[in-house]
Amino acid sequence: MATLGIDLGGTNARAAVVDADGRILAAARAALQDRTPEAVTTTIAQAVRDALALAKVEVRGCGIGVAGQLLGDTGVVAVAPNLGWRNVPFGQMLASALGHPVRVVNDLTAAAWGELIAGAGRGAQDVYVVYVGSGVGSAIICRGEIVRGGSGVAGELGHIKVEPGGRRCGCGEQGCLEAYAGGRNLILQMREALESGQKTSLQELSGGDPARLNPAILERAALAGDMVARRIYDRATEYLALAVANQVTVLNPSRLILGGGVLNNAPAMRDRVRDGVARFSSRTSAAAVRVVQSELGDDSGIIGAALLATRGLPVPGPEATTP
Amino acid sequence: MATLGIDLGGTNARAAVVDADGRILAAARAALQDRTPEAVTTTIAQAVRDALALAKVEVRGCGIGVAGQLLGDTGVVAVAPNLGWRNVPFGQMLASALGHPVRVVNDLTAAAWGELIAGAGRGAQDVYVVYVGSGVGSAIICRGEIVRGGSGVAGELGHIKVEPGGRRCGCGEQGCLEAYAGGRNLILQMREALESGQKTSLQELSGGDPARLNPAILERAALAGDMVARRIYDRATEYLALAVANQVTVLNPSRLILGGGVLNNAPAMRDRVRDGVARFSSRTSAAAVRVVQSELGDDSGIIGAALLATRGLPVPGPEATTP
Numbered sequence: 001m002a003t004l005g006i007d008l009g010g011t012n013a014r015a016a017v018v019d020a021d022g023r024i025l026a027a028a029r030a031a032l033q034d035r036t037p038e039a040v041t042t043t044i045a046q047a048v049r050d051a052l053a054l055a056k057v058e059v060r061g062c063g064i065g066v067a068g069q070l071l072g073d074t075g076v077v078a079v080a081p082n083l084g085w086r087n088v089p090f091g092q093m094l095a096s097a098l099g100h101p102v103r104v105v106n107d108l109t110a111a112a113w114g115e116l117i118a119g120a121g122r123g124a125q126d127v128y129v130v131y132v133g134s135g136v137g138s139a140i141i142c143r144g145e146i147v148r149g150g151s152g153v154a155g156e157l158g159h160i161k162v163e164p165g166g167r168r169c170g171c172g173e174q175g176c177l178e179a180y181a182g183g184r185n186l187i188l189q190m191r192e193a194l195e196s197g198q199k200t201s202l203q204e205l206s207g208g209d210p211a212r213l214n215p216a217i218l219e220r221a222a223l224a225g226d227m228v229a230r231r232i233y234d235r236a237t238e239y240l241a242l243a244v245a246n247q248v249t250v251l252n253p254s255r256l257i258l259g260g261g262v263l264n265n266a267p268a269m270r271d272r273v274r275d276g277v278a279r280f281s282s283r284t285s286a287a288a289v290r291v292v293q294s295e296l297g298d299d300s301g302i303i304g305a306a307l308l309a310t311r312g313l314p315v316p317g318p319e320a321t322t323p
Numbered sequence: 324m325a326t327l328g329i330d331l332g333g334t335n336a337r338a339a340v341v342d343a344d345g346r347i348l349a350a351a352r353a354a355l356q357d358r359t360p361e362a363v364t365t366t367i368a369q370a371v372r373d374a375l376a377l378a379k380v381e382v383r384g385c386g387i388g389v390a391g392q393l394l395g396d397t398g399v400v401a402v403a404p405n406l407g408w409r410n411v412p413f414g415q416m417l418a419s420a421l422g423h424p425v426r427v428v429n430d431l432t433a434a435a436w437g438e439l440i441a442g443a444g445r446g447a448q449d450v451y452v453v454y455v456g457s458g459v460g461s462a463i464i465c466r467g468e469i470v471r472g473g474s475g476v477a478g479e480l481g482h483i484k485v486e487p488g489g490r491r492c493g494c495g496e497q498g499c500l501e502a503y504a505g506g507r508n509l510i511l512q513m514r515e516a517l518e519s520g521q522k523t524s525l526q527e528l529s530g531g532d533p534a535r536l537n538p539a540i541l542e543r544a545a546l547a548g549d550m551v552a553r554r555i556y557d558r559a560t561e562y563l564a565l566a567v568a569n570q571v572t573v574l575n576p577s578r579l580i581l582g583g584g585v586l587n588n589a590p591a592m593r594d595r596v597r598d599g600v601a602r603f604s605s606r607t608s609a610a611a612v613r614v615v616q617s618e619l620g621d622d623s624g625i626i627g628a629a630l631l632a633t634r635g636l637p638v639p640g641p642e643a644t645t646p
Contacts, residue, residue, distance in 0.1 A: 125473075126473040140574075147470075149449055149574060150447075150576050151611035153611070155573060155575075156573060156605050159605040161565060164602075245483075249480075249482055250461070250480055251472060252471075252472025252477040253472065282479050283494070283495075284476045285472070285479065288474035288476070
């Protein structure tokens with residue numbers, strides 16, 4: 001039986017009809033004109049109708065991945081910074097608009113689940129998925145189940161502290177891994193270097209337009225020996241590699257999946273993370289893990305959301321406190 | 324129904340009859356004269372007979388916790404450094420001697436399970452247990468199940484790298500957390516300081532006898548302002564606190580249990596780990612976790628082994644490689 005998967009980004013919503021093996025049968029996209037929960041609901045409903053019209057198969061179940069913190073399995077979006085939402089009963093709103101129940105899951109959970117069932121995680125049971133995109137996140141899969149933690153936020157690799165008292169992070173804390181290695185912060189660090197007048201090839205490489213700076217440019221400059229770029233790049237890469245290697249030691253996954261925009265567009269950084277696991281993980285955990293690249297790209301979230309629609313996730317335990 | 328739990332240490336073996344709630348009904352101890360697998364088997368069999376004679380209840384099932392790496396659920400002890408064992412089919416040997424099957428589990432897994440069911444973890448589902456004794460170890464409990472990882476060695480917190488290229492660890496690698504914060508290494512660092520002729524109150528506090536150095540003495544000297552002791556103690560404590568805080572961020576447990584000889588005998592170190600979680604864990608994970616002290620002390624392992632005797636553990640997945 002096919003299910004419906006929805007991916008809600010900061011600028012677009014996509015809906016897809018996905019079969020039980022994680023193949024996309026039909027998909028539709030709609031731009032978000034307005035980010036109020038009401039407008040987003042209307043936009044998504046349109047994309048869903050379009051996808052269903054294209055697919056021409058019976059569909060049962062609907063899952064949506066949202067970049068943000070959720071209140072357990074209530075469908076309430078507690079915080080979604082990209083959308084500017086706080087405590088939005090989005091599952092309910094979308095269910096009313098579509099006329100059927102909707103399962104709201106975290107976008108990274110959805111992406112990891114997509115990779116597990118239909119992508120780079122196929123056949124594995126104990127998987128660690130690390131995404132480095134504009135932020136840094138991870139998902140832990142243990143015995144084929146997503147680990148959610150006591151309050152549903154397990155996997156926040158981006159907010160481990162790598163330099164206590166260090167760079168301010170978007171989360172408001174200091175010294176988080178994401179403040180050094182997340183895509184948004186890589187760009188921020190390049191801009192800071194340019195603004196402080198440091199001599200660097202980043203100026204030329206971006207054609208003098210700071211809006212064109214990106215992690216791929218940073219990698220190119222760093223590998224070409226630009227000292228300003230290297231300082232930013234090496235520090236980010238070392239923190240990231242060590243953090244991932246240490247999680248491999250503690251979690252002992254049989255597979256490590258590396259994905260996200262930064263790691264996809266800065267292949268040398270991905271290689272260094274892979275090397276870091278070989279060098280820094282405990283010998284037994286390093287020997288047990290196969291390091292692979294994510295396979296589904298931008299489709300992992302929509303596929304995972306569809307596959308989770310009817311399956312369900314473990315519910316946080318009795319001690320769980322809401323974030 | 325009561326079960327039998329066995330705790331195999333480096334110098335003693337203990338056997339206990341434990342009821343289904345984790346209460347010890349009777350226990351017996353025997354000193355290990357000789358650490359060959361054959362001699363240990365004979366010693367344990369005697370302790371078991373003594374415990375059974377004392378308990379006078381029917382017993383079904385037997386579990387044993389061993390400090391070492393096991394080959395999945397085969398009962399084979401792959402490596403047990405304290406006993407000098409490699410690839411010993413200990414489960415089989417003990418089963419022959421006792422006349423019934425024996426479940427062999429890792430000692431830390433057993434201790435964590437004991438705390439979960441009958442100690443500081445009661446009522447919680449997502450628990451992280453950190454033991455700092457002569458080594459540093461941890462156990463992850465997710466939705467009421469022990470996380471074993473792809474090859475059964477999940478939880479090796481002691482071997483995350485906190486200082487790549489740093490102090491040599493007993494495991495042969497460099498810069499492991501255990502090389503700074505494990506009890507054996509705390510003592511080693513004090514001895515190194517004394518041997519190098521550094522002026523320190525550790526000399527007096529140990530009565531001039533290096534064999535009397537221990538983590539409690541280190542803490543006393545450090546808190547009294549001894550600079551040599553402080554350097555060792557502060558570094559160990561900072562690495563430990565940050566490592567535990569970061570695992571709380573990633574695992575998002577509802578309860579964190581701190582135990583082991585070092586943390587029990589150096590209460591200020593335990594307090595600093597607790598403070599570290601408050602300061603360094605992500606806000607949401609810090610808010611979700613209750614930090615508690617282990618309750619069962621040295622009995623956690625024997626109780627946990629008994630409780631695991633009939634319950635079983637998840638078996639590592641199809642991708643698992645043997646250590």
